[in-house]
Amino acid sequence: MLSRLKRTVNNVNLIRFRNIIQILTFILFIYGGYFAIDLGSRLPIFACPYNDTTSGACYLIPLQHQLSMPTQVLLGGASIAVITGILVFLFWFVFLNKAWCGYVCPFGTLQDWMTKLRKSIGIRYSTYTQHQFEKLSKIKYIFLFIVLVFPLLMGVGLLGSEWSAAFCKICPARIITPMFSGDFSQWAIDFSSKTAILLTTLGVVFAGLFFIGSFIKKRFFCFFCPMSALHYIFSKISIVQFKKDGSKCTRCGDCYAVCDMQIKDIADNVTDTNILRDDCILCLKCIAACPEDDVLHFDIFKIKAFTSTKEGFEKRMGIEYLKANNDK
Amino acid sequence: MTSKFKHDIESPLQKQNRHKAMEAIRIINTLKDDFKNPIESMNYFYKLFEDVFCNQKSLHDGKLKVGTMCIQIPSEIIYALDAVPIRLCNGFYSDDEIGSDYMPQKSCPLVRSTVGHFASGNFSDKPHLIYSPTTCDQKTKAGVTIESFGYEVVDVDFPRVKDSEISREYFRRSIREFAIDLSKKTGNKLNKKSLKQSIAKIGYAQSLYHKLCEYRKKKNIVISGNDMFFVTNAFFFDKIDSWIDACENLLKECKQREDENLFVNGKISPRIVYTGSPPIFPNYKVPIVIEESDGIIVADETCSSNRMFNDRVAVDEWFVNDMLDSMADKYLKACTCPIFTKNDDRIRRIIDLVKTYSADGVVYQSFAGCTVYEAEQRSVLEAMEKEGIPILYIESDYSPSQGGQLTTRVEAFIESLKTRKRIKK
Numbered sequence A: 001m002l003s004r005l006k007r008t009v010n011n012v013n014l015i016r017f018r019n020i021i022q023i024l025t026f027i028l029f030i031y032g033g034y035f036a037i038d039l040g041s042r043l044p045i046f047a048c049p050y051n052d053t054t055s056g057a058c059y060l061i062p063l064q065h066q067l068s069m070p071t072q073v074l075l076g077g078a079s080i081a082v083i084t085g086i087l088v089f090l091f092w093f094v095f096l097n098k099a100w101c102g103y104v105c106p107f108g109t110l111q112d113w114m115t116k117l118r119k120s121i122g123i124r125y126s127t128y129t130q131h132q133f134e135k136l137s138k139i140k141y142i143f144l145f146i147v148l149v150f151p152l153l154m155g156v157g158l159l160g161s162e163w164s165a166a167f168c169k170i171c172p173a174r175i176i177t178p179m180f181s182g183d184f185s186q187w188a189i190d191f192s193s194k195t196a197i198l199l200t201t202l203g204v205v206f207a208g209l210f211f212i213g214s215f216i217k218k219r220f221f222c223f224f225c226p227m228s229a230l231h232y233i234f235s236k237i238s239i240v241q242f243k244k245d246g247s248k249c250t251r252c253g254d255c256y257a258v259c260d261m262q263i264k265d266i267a268d269n270v271t272d273t274n275i276l277r278d279d280c281i282l283c284l285k286c287i288a289a290c291p292e293d294d295v296l297h298f299d300i301f302k303i304k305a306f307t308s309t310k311e312g313f314e315k316r317m318g319i320e321y322l323k324a325n326n327d328k
Numbered sequence B: 001m002t003s004k005f006k007h008d009i010e011s012p013l014q015k016q017n018r019h020k021a022m023e024a025i026r027i028i029n030t031l032k033d034d035f036k037n038p039i040e041s042m043n044y045f046y047k048l049f050e051d052v053f054c055n056q057k058s059l060h061d062g063k064l065k066v067g068t069m070c071i072q073i074p075s076e077i078i079y080a081l082d083a084v085p086i087r088l089c090n091g092f093y094s095d096d097e098i099g100s101d102y103m104p105q106k107s108c109p110l111v112r113s114t115v116g117h118f119a120s121g122n123f124s125d126k127p128h129l130i131y132s133p134t135t136c137d138q139k140t141k142a143g144v145t146i147e148s149f150g151y152e153v154v155d156v157d158f159p160r161v162k163d164s165e166i167s168r169e170y171f172r173r174s175i176r177e178f179a180i181d182l183s184k185k186t187g188n189k190l191n192k193k194s195l196k197q198s199i200a201k202i203g204y205a206q207s208l209y210h211k212l213c214e215y216r217k218k219k220n221i222v223i224s225g226n227d228m229f230f231v232t233n234a235f236f237f238d239k240i241d242s243w244i245d246a247c248e249n250l251l252k253e254c255k256q257r258e259d260e261n262l263f264v265n266g267k268i269s270p271r272i273v274y275t276g277s278p279p280i281f282p283n284y285k286v287p288i289v290i291e292e293s294d295g296i297i298v299a300d301e302t303c304s305s306n307r308m309f310n311d312r313v314a315v316d317e318w319f320v321n322d323m324l325d326s327m328a329d330k331y332l333k334a335c336t337c338p339i340f341t342k343n344d345d346r347i348r349r350i351i352d353l354v355k356t357y358s359a360d361g362v363v364y365q366s367f368a369g370c371t372v373y374e375a376e377q378r379s380v381l382e383a384m385e386k387e388g389i390p391i392l393y394i395e396s397d398y399s400p401s402q403g404g405q406l407t408t409r410v411e412a413f414i415e416s417l418k419t420r421k422r423i424k425k
Helices: A002-010 A014-035 A060-067 A071-075 A078-096 A099-104 A106-121 A130-136 A140-156 A165-169 A173-179 A194-216 A226-237 A254-258 A285-289 A310-316 A322-327 B012-033 B040-054 B075-080 B093-099 B109-120 B139-150 B165-186 B192-217 B224-233 B241-257 B284-294 B322-335 B343-354 B369-386 B399-423
Strands: A239-244 A296-300 A303-307 B062-069 B085-087 B127-135 B155-156 B271-275 B296-301 B361-367 B391-396
Touching: A002 A303, A002 A310, A014 A099, A014 A106, A014 A173, A014 A285, A060 A078, A060 A140, A060 A165, A060 A226, A071 A078, A071 A140, A078 A099, A099 A106, A099 B192, A106 A173, A106 A194, A140 A165, A140 A226, A165 A194, A173 A194, A226 B075, A239 A310, A239 B040, A254 A285, A254 B322, A285 A296, A285 A310, A310 B192, B012 B040, B012 B093, B012 B224, B012 B284, B062 B075, B062 B165, B075 B085, B075 B165, B075 B192, B075 B322, B093 B109, B109 B139, B127 B139, B127 B165, B139 B155, B155 B165, B165 B322, B192 B224, B192 B241, B192 B296, B192 B322, B224 B241, B224 B284, B224 B296, B271 B284, B271 B343, B284 B296, B284 B361, B284 B391, B284 B399, B296 B343, B343 B369, B361 B369, B361 B399, B369 B391, B391 B399
Parallel strands: B062 B085, B062 B127, B127 B155, B271 B296, B271 B361, B361 B391
Antiparallel strands: A239 A296, A296 A303
């Protein structure tokens, strides 16, 4: 019974499964407000509070607000609020780890839809060279620095109040997600101060780049996402883990070939058992594309929940049905 | 009256064919008759080899035949362009003798016999053109010699560093060039549908091999290693659809034999993983000695079998270029050929095979003159020693004269493995 269940899970058509989850979570996080759903503002995804109909909000905005409090307040009474904030964020995060990115984040889903659009037109995706990739992949830490350190600088009085939630001002999600509930007002530049002009202009530029970028490159924005960087810092405490058994790996590179995030380690590293990398979005496409038994697996409480199998690979690559379709 | 005494004088070509047929039939008969519990559906393969190598029967009349010198040329592309791939690696001693006139004395018998085959031009299915990936030095230079016999040989650039991203890009381009070149020569255009179908077809053929291998993991074994080499060697030149059908029948019979407890191994037969220079029909010298000495080959790491079938193509977006890139990756990244600079993958693969197939020991054959396998011998032996896996290193060639010494060494190794097994029990 259990083995049959396992087999069904391992043979799952991951693309379809993921599509369904993504559509449902997109509706939930973009329009959930209409149904009076409120999941708080400590979510580990880009569900932007600038969209009034969201059912929950991205943690980066309260995080920046809290950190920008004057130092005495931050280290005094407010520290409890900050700590509880982090704990609530971690509470969410512990369940899904980076799968929030691959399955839930509406901003990620949007990029996958741009990819679908490109595919339907018949244009092939672009990739970065390994060298470009290594450089670009560090940008998210610059953004994370802006998220964490700029508010602190405000708190000690080194930066003015127009730097409040600086990252949100440049974040393309602020501009794009409200569009889905009919609000285009974020497509504007704030002329109230030089800093505001700079930050909001960057925001509009990034939003424009988002559409072009994610049309050309799979999961374009995720390379730069500071939330992804923040996730990575806590990834070890999650109940879900992403593991690899290198001894069985033939380094065929199938997982690397299908990886939206171009993570080379997934194929080439045969020594680390924990194979989650900072760019990973836990979409699990690599597990689905691995042709060996049990090399890559997604664990919940150390139990293999989804693992690579030969049979699953054959099903997903359309090999099994060949005879019926082709020859006879 | 006169006609009664008339006899034809054998031409050199006929003589060579007769010699090759003698070599071939000896091996076919050994496999057919000398082992216990023969498999009925193997008869398809015995017959196939007899037809092609003894009766010079052509299988692919009317098709463009594309010769390939190593496994790194994707057959998927060749099939998608409605041509037939024929792997040209050769195992005949008769051809080896001819080839030695053209290659250095110390070169490997596989390359010599391949060159010899071309020198005689004596094919049951003569390739129209040849693609030669730049793998080892000898294969690379053999391409030039073959060209001098009047064949069209196209070099396919193959990198010899495998881990780097540059190599990956390089081989991806190389495969695209190959696809464009072949497309011109066949006059067919590579399209999404045909390429996807041929990936699925090869994938299916591979899945059958994987299923056969599942039986070899079990405690009692239904199919011998030599029969498996027959099956995989047949893939070099057989019609793919017939090969698929034959393997499906074989699988059915394996299932049946398991239910009827018909096994090819004895109670204490040592289980062997075979690695090194590839056994190519009819040069089954070493594998046959192993199995005649009561060893049983449960898995192998050679380019005439496991390396050819194990790894598979995975595609994310089914565009022509994406499929080509994925294929290039598979044929480069997963390859455990010893020509690569660093080659820990090969060692890891052998250890994994030993564990997954519960093998008792490893036999490492290197053709005399195959420098890369000879060079890797030391590191592999060291790694096996570290893991506590017994290994026998054998240097061999295609000559029939080596029998006695070879048998003594293999038998001694198998005996020592048996003793180990008995003590463990």
